[in-house]
Amino acid sequence: MRRRIVLSSVAAIVLLGHGAAVAHDRATIMMPLGQNWAMPAGNYANWRFTALSQITPQNVKHLAPAWTFSTGVLRGHEGGPLVIGDRMYLVTPFPNIVYALDLNHDGKILWKYEPKQDPSIVPIMCCDTISRGVSYGDGKIFLYQADTTVVALDAITGKRIWAVKDGDPTRGATGTSAPFVIKDKVLVGVAGGEFGVRGHMTAYDIKTGKRIWRAYSEGPDKDILVDPKKTMSLGTPIGAESSLKSWQGDAWKIGGGATWGWVSYDPKLNLVYYGSGNPAAMNPVQRPGDNKWSSAIWARNADTGMAKWVYQMTPHDQWDYDGINEMILTDQSIDGKMRHLLTHFDRNGFAYTLDRATGALLIAAKYDPSVNWATKIDMDKASKTYGRPQVVMKYSTDHNGEDANTTGVCPASLGTKDEQPAAYSPITRLFYVPTNHLCMDYEPFRVRYTAGEPYDGASISMYPPKGEKNMGNFIAWDGSKGKIVWSDAERFSVWSGALATASGVVFYGTLGGYLKAVDAETGTELWKFKTPSGIIGNVNAYEHDGKEYIAVVSGIGGWPGIGLAAGLANPTDGLGAVGTYAALSNYTALGGVLTVFALSH
Template sequence: MTFGGTVLPEWKQRDTRPGAHPLRQSGHGQRFGGPCVKGLWRRAVVVGLALTVAACGRGGVDAKRIAAADGAEWLTYGRTYDEQRFSPLAQVNKDTVGKLGVAWWAEFDTDRGQEATPLVADGVLYTTTAWSKVYAFDARTGKQLWKYDPKVPGEAGFNACCDVVNRGVALWKGRLYVGTIDGRLIALDARTGAVAWDVQTTDRTKPYTITGAPRVVKGKVLIGNGGAEYGVRGYVSAYDADSGKLAWRFYTTPNPKGAPDGAASDRVFRDKASATWSDGVWKESGGGGTVWDAITYDPKLDLVFIGVGNGAPWNHKLRSGGKGDNLFLSSIVALRPETGEYVWHYQTTPGESWDYTATQHIMLADLNIGGVERRVVMQAPKNGFFYVLDARTGALISADKYVPVDWAERIDLSTGRPVEAPSARYRDGGISQQASSPLGGHNWQPMAFSPREGLVYVPAMRNRGFYADALGFKFIPGAWNTGLTRAQAGPNTPSPKPATPPLATGELIAWDPVARKARWTLALPAAWTSGVLATEGGLVFHAAGNAFTAYDANDGKALWSYDAGANVIAPATTYAIDGEQYVALMVGVGGAPMGGDQPRRPGRLLVFKLGGTVKPPPYPAAVAMPPLDLAAATPSKGDADRGAALFGQFCGACHRIGGLLPVLPRSPAILDGEGFKAIVLDGALKANGMAPFRRYFDEAGAEDIRAFLLWQAKQPAPAPKPGGASHG
């Protein structure tokens, strides 16, 4: 077959059977629809369709265009408002996926984590990298069109619990919107990258961050924030897409002063939510409840659903005297998009005490349950239960364990509340070991739903959590305030130990939300895996470690795999240009999370197509770090036991073995006392994200930490945990 004078390979040729389409072939007989293609021959070749869509899109992305999206473009974070991450494209399918190869690739100027979902509109691919940088590429050729660097101060990385990542942008009427790690929301010209407006969405004196992708609904840009562990009060904000003016704000925890905020949340806190809090540390910390990821809009019901995070501190006894449900922590909350007015909520974990956030991916679907069509909200939050809610009312339809759970026996469907296990809570110096750790049964990595199969694909984890009550806890603004005793021991201060070794394994679960059980489950070689993409071609794309794999959506059989050369945690997207389907993937989790023994690996964007032959150069081979020459160390007069306590509170989240950043007991920086103080107290490396700590402790404290690190460097290295990297 020829097209435009070119002979098309067999896999590009059009199937001329009735109902077939070159990029969309399925047993469903789905059709293109919507205003952009109304009146067109619905089985037109995809080139003509793509040109028509591009022409219709010259005015920019809006609600009608998102609603009419046919698969050629990926216009919003979850592709459609439903956030199902399902593409109707089918040129890449079970029969052809073996021919998938790299069409083009790009490398970035950072080796930190890459979590973005690339968007594609009008032939341009938009993505973000660590440090909130934005790139625009020609989606067919990979030519870089422009780059925008918001110039985030390096020390802002200190406030990021889980790396300086960014999960992507939003598109609306010729503009692109991105949140930054230092709490700004920026509007850019989608064609040039020029700044249209730049607003600060957070209090710069508090440790807020933004890592999530904005959403645009009815001309308003919705954005949340993170930072609960460090002591902030969560909220979601709506800004006018044209001017950047704040339209409304909804807080997720009460005002610690007991006063109204003049916000959309005032009424619901006055009427019901404030009464669920008692006296406690939350009045100093703000209570947490940050909205750092999930924001989903339902145009059918005209509701926005937000996912709310953990408490500050985690420890319910300290946060609120062990009393009350603490609304709206760990909740899904439905709001009116134009005003922020509260409509309903469902709390997944009342009295949250384990970092069991409900910020995980929220998706919408129409399901036939018991013979009745239901519009539903679905979520697999950290606490290990898969929830199906009525989208209109928030009523619980089902809640079932998708991974092993022991904090609760079950969810009572009549009350919607968990039936907690007697051993779940840690109080009065006690401990609790749970089957789901603070990483959760499922974290931020997006799920996907295939209407073709009726399955939700969940990138899940089994990772045990150990919780020990912190006696004598004192809230310190900007420090790691969980209210737990950190498992960090000095030479004379043994810490509490788990009864059994922690487990860390990953799974890809094909969950049937109607049958309320898994159809199939794959055990994976890594715990911290990627988000998921499902397609009409009968495929599920997912990565574990370096391996980016296409599975049969029906039974989980691996059909194709590609070694990305570095760990992948981001979800793939797919689009079509000039009659060809592409699959795009951000690559990179950074070198340090592998325990410090990996070379620095810059982030990459890989774009695949059938017949792609490009070979990106391999990354440097892994090498073992040489042991420190401890004989060359300046002796320390510090107290290693005091240093262990300081390290646990201020350093361990990032710099412990298996943490996000360099493992300090293996770092040459600890060998010299003056050099160590220059870094830790004076900010010699603040441009890299290592903020000065002089506001928290003095030179004696810094030397105590160095003494502890020198002692720890002499201890036998722990065996690596199964499952690969444990942070993202």
């Protein structure tokens, strides 16, 4: 009886979150709970959780492919499909083909949209030609093309309704993230920090494509949309021109802080949350100061873009620790007090829990024990370094304004976790986190800025921590305590998104191509299936004709698979990823295949 009550409560929670997510589209609200996967993360809170419960720890061993679909494109397939009623929508890597598939006929193609893009965009796309998905709202499918064009397509016909250019590819700007739909707006960030592109988040009108607001990551207050007296950081107003004061001269104009990660939203607070990336260049000596507000978490008013609060996790980032990873929103008790929380697993190896209404920092703890670049985050509110990482000088790459080579710093620049999104279960109240388990040698060098040319300034080699062989772990994390509950080791980094289910099964994919199911409470492996290629995409669930399905797109690539995807052989290419993951070629090959699973009996 208790199990049934819990599931009913979860259904109510998910219905509220899901209904809010598509409040502008009545047809979607009326569909049965759990049938759809109508937005990239399942709900506004970025839970990546399904209330469906047909697939259980007891019967998951009977999961088998129901049908498959080839995308016709190689390179890395990040992201995952959407399901709206009887239709599934998915997008490929460049050239960003969008497919509408008929679920009544095992994925029959209903329409196909293939944009015309200049192939010169391919060489400037960092870490492969990926796309992290399409979004849905107002009867439209929204695509963010590699060349930064935002496109609205009619969900029924595939006809283009409007299109707008978000950035300038000739200066290194690219589009890789999934658009984010809220109310009457479509939000998109921008990639290209490694080319010195100044990051920004932009909101467009859902019906016309007209720009509503744009907020930059660094620069004058009017550009970054802050009120120096009202925008807070750790409980204190940020003050006038907080960003400009933290950069030398005009370095902020080419300062990075890209916004290519995930977005979440709290309808009651009307706040959107996202992270900004690392500062440019990757050589920290060339940009003295804290470099605000790169590597930071932003909370902004969804209607105006004005920032309510901001928190910088890695001031003067010296290791390429972007802050773009997803923000997961929950309501939980911390120290006996119910809080509206935001949990973020940062590239820098620390998991942060903040009050999402105020930006108060509540917990900051390492979610991989190998993290060594900093001893801790200072949690003493009376300290002058409150909220800042306590950097170990041995691992610093900036010694009083001089370049410093460092070895054995953990995590590597791809972080303890990159964009591969975690999942959260409101039943177990645990986060399920795909992680990297790598350290690096970091050698900064001087680099000169030229528009449209790489502006990185570091050579990197990566490897597992000393005495260990696994490059990744899949962990369960207790956010209220800041502790790992269980950890499953993987030979390679876990670069797929996770999916948590109401029945206590958690899914994730491996770079070797396995889709795995584990027990939510213990991490015990329950089932696995080898798909045609390595998995760097996200696992989704939906219901059709009363049956639960699990869907995942496999297609090796992305940062860890860039060697295979782009045919690179030099071990130092891909910021060291080619050499690090060279053995992947023994386990998987290129592909682009959607596999849909269901219980066989």
